[in-house]
Amino acid sequence: MRLLLDENISWRLAAYLRPHCAVVLHVRDSQLDNSPDTSIWRYTRQHGYDVITKDEDFLRLVLAEGFPPRVVAVQNAQVPVAKLAESLLARLPQIEAFLGEQTEFGFLQLRLP
Secondary structure, three states, rough: OEEOOOOOOOOOOHHHHHHOOEEEEEHHOOOOOOOOHHHHHHOOOHHOOOOEEEOHHHHHHHHHHHOOEEEEEEOOOOOOOHHHHHHHHOOOOHHHHHHHHHOOOOOEEOOOO
């Protein structure tokens, strides 16, 4: 998995996910902080990343532009980074299946407890 964490996700989450992913970057690592979603979308498409975000605006981009990139949107994610990481890692098989070979869906919404 090659993931780009959106601006609304803490950059500290990358450290938790890196052992499980080929590459994890935060938008600030790519000088995309404060960029519109469309710029982030184009970057991820050009560089082969998928997006993790709290922003449901990416659903509109999936519907309008198709995919890749694929988007994992996390709801109820106003939690400490360690808790968010724990929740995402617990769902790692689901995320890996979504970001793997499947070609039917471009948007996965995860609701945290």
